Amino acid sequence: MEFSRDDNNNLPLTKFESMLKTNHVLFFDSEEFENIIHHYLNQGKIALAKKAIKLGLDQHPTSINLRLFKVEIHVFEDKLVEADELLNELHSLDPTNEEIYIQKANIFSKKDDHEKAIEVLKKALQLTDDIVDLYSLIGMEYLFLDKFEEAKMYFMKCLESDIEDYSALYNIIYCFEFLDQTEDAIAYLNIFLDKNPYCEVAWHQLGKQYCILKDYKKALTAFDFAVISDDTFVGAYLERGKVLEQLKQFEEAIENYTITLKLDDPTSFALLRIGKCYEKLGNHDLALQYYDRTVHEDPLLDKGWIAITKFHNKKGNYQKALYYIKKAINIDAENVHYWKLYSQINHRLKFFEEAESGYKKTLELGNYELNTWLSRGDLLIKLGEPEAAIYNFEQAIEFYPENAEIEYRLAGLYFLLNESDKGTFHLKNGMKQNIDYAFILDELFPKVSNRVQVKNLLNPNL
Template sequence: MEYSSNDNNSLPLTKFESMLKTNNVLFFDSEEFENIIHHYLNQGKMSLAKKAIKLGLDQHPTSTNLKLFKVEVYVFENKLVQADSLLNELYQLEPMNEEIYIQKANILSKKDEHLQAIDVLKKALELTDDVVDLYSLIGMEYLFLDQFENAKTYFMKCLEEDIEDYSALYNIIYCFDFLDQNTEAIEYLNLFLDENPYCEVAWHQLGKQYFTLKDYKKALAAFDFAIISDDTFVGAYLEKGKVLEKLKRYEEAIEFYSITLKLDDPTSFALLRIGNCYEKLKKDDLAVQYYYKTVHEDPLLDKGWIAITRFYNRRKNYQKALYYINKAINIDSQNVIYWKLYAQINMRLNLYEEAERGFKKTLELGNYELSTWISRGDLLLKLGEPEAAVYNFEQAVEFYPENAELEYRLAGLYFILNETDKGSFHLKNGLKYNSEYTFILDELFPEVCHKTQVKNLLKTKL
């Protein structure tokens, strides 16, 4: 039983907390202790739950249910040996108690012994008529093992027993999605909806499956039915907005996104999508207004900062773009996309040192795209740092071996540094990998092209 502040049944809880304050020991029956402990565990108040378990066992030392709560706390605290030992004692007393098996399975799961946990849970199934929770636990164990077909089977059993078990329905669709079984998911959902035609969650999930398959007409119909089933279902309005966007029906998309702002607290996702729709409609003032609202609503949402930065970037207002990407970096300095945008904007402003810093930071954060290595190396060359450019391109070759663009750049740099053997080596590599890219030397290293050794090597190209 879950206590609430305006529930007469909360009297034992109030009495218990009063007892803790006064140190007067009062008597509770074992069921009252169970409800008190359950309440504290649900609230995450572990120390109070432990106090209630101790006092409960002091007054009811033979209560199996109170001891099972003690096992649960042991498992939570990762004291698996103590939990296992107490469970073995309880099993000797009550070998037909399914809760003992459930806790045993919980311990096995904690040890990553998921197959054994499943075996134990299947034994518990034989001891109870309340099978829904057990089916769900078995399904979760199969998920841990990445056995999605088996997991799906048990979550389906949950739904057969309780058609309102939406967590089971979500898990079923998760399995279908992971297995790329969109068509099978649609068939399953349609069968489910034949029996439960007003299940808004099922209609919503059906719409998402059609959306994945780009069947936007059927997706719209499914989301409409979800809204008919529950006209306050925010998720259905959002998804319908996404479909309308795909169909370039931006005015209608804005209408459905806007409904969600009235139904619930504004979400940064809806604000961002409205801004994007207005931008598509070339209503820039409204677009940027919603982008501002997006970053105000959720400063940690990178898509908001990216949208507003790219908005100004596309309009060649690079100073404003730089202003907003700097704000974004101040909030999250580990975001790779922010640093890439920072570098690109600074390049357009001819702020080459800052641009190079941006590309360098992008690489440090693990973004090893070829274009990033090339952009940074070319900037280092422009900044008069050929040795640093060589080091940059040599690192890039480790990720992109046999790449002509890198080889020609290394060739040119080594010739500039008068390391002609290395220059010749990389020029030969470049010619071997792709002889069409020799224009790189003309563009970046025109002085190198006049060297006799380079001319002779270039004559050998096919």
């Protein structure tokens, strides 16, 4: 029995807490102690639960249930040897008590011996009529082993025994998704819904499966039924909004996101999506208002700051864009895309050193796109750092061998440093790969392109 502060069932709890304050020992029957301990464990008050167990065993030393609570505390505190010894003792006293097997399985699970845990739980199944929890525990152990088919089967058994066990339903869908069995998940959910047509969770999950298949019309229908089943289901409105965005029905999407703001506290996700929809509709003032509300609601949501960054970037307000991209990077400094956007904005503002530094960080984070190498190298040339530019392009050529754009840049740099042999080598490579990119020398190295040696290499027939 769970105690509540608002009913009359909490008398033993009140009496127990009064006893703790006065140090005057009072008598409780074993069931009262069990309820008190259960209450404290549910509340996460382990110290009080331990006190209740000790006092309970002082008064009822032979109570197996109270000793099982002691086992539970041992397991929680990772005292697995003590827990195991006590369980063996209890098993000899009551070999048909399924809770002993459950705690034994818990110890095996803690030791990562999930196969043994499953074996013990299956024995417990033969000792109890309360099979739903055991099916769930077995399913979880199979999940730990990445045996998703077996896990799925046991979670299905849970749902067969209790159609309102939504945690089992979620776990079943998780298994289907991990196994990439979208069509099977849809078939299962449709059968389930034939028997339980007003299960909003099942409709919601069905809609998400159709989204995976990009069948947005069927997804929308499923989310409609989820809302019909429960018109306060925030998740269904959010999913409807996302699908309506995919169908380019932005005004209807806004309506659904707005409903969620009225049903519950505003979420940064809904505010952000409303802003995106208004931007798609060309209503830039409202878009910016909602982006501002997004970051006000959740200042640590980097996607909100990025939305504002991109908004100002498109408008050509690069100073503002730079201010907001820095906010996003402060939240997620390991995001390659943010650093790339940071570099591009600095480049447009002619803050070349900052732009180069951003591209360098982008490369360090593993973004090896050709354009990143070229942009950084060109900035190093502009900044008068030819040696660093050469090092950059020689790294690039390892990823993009026989690339004319890189070869012409290396040629220009080596000629600039009066290393004619290396310059000639790279220029010939560039010409062999694509003569049309020779304009790179004129653009980046005008003094080099006017040299007689370079002109002769480019036009051997003159």
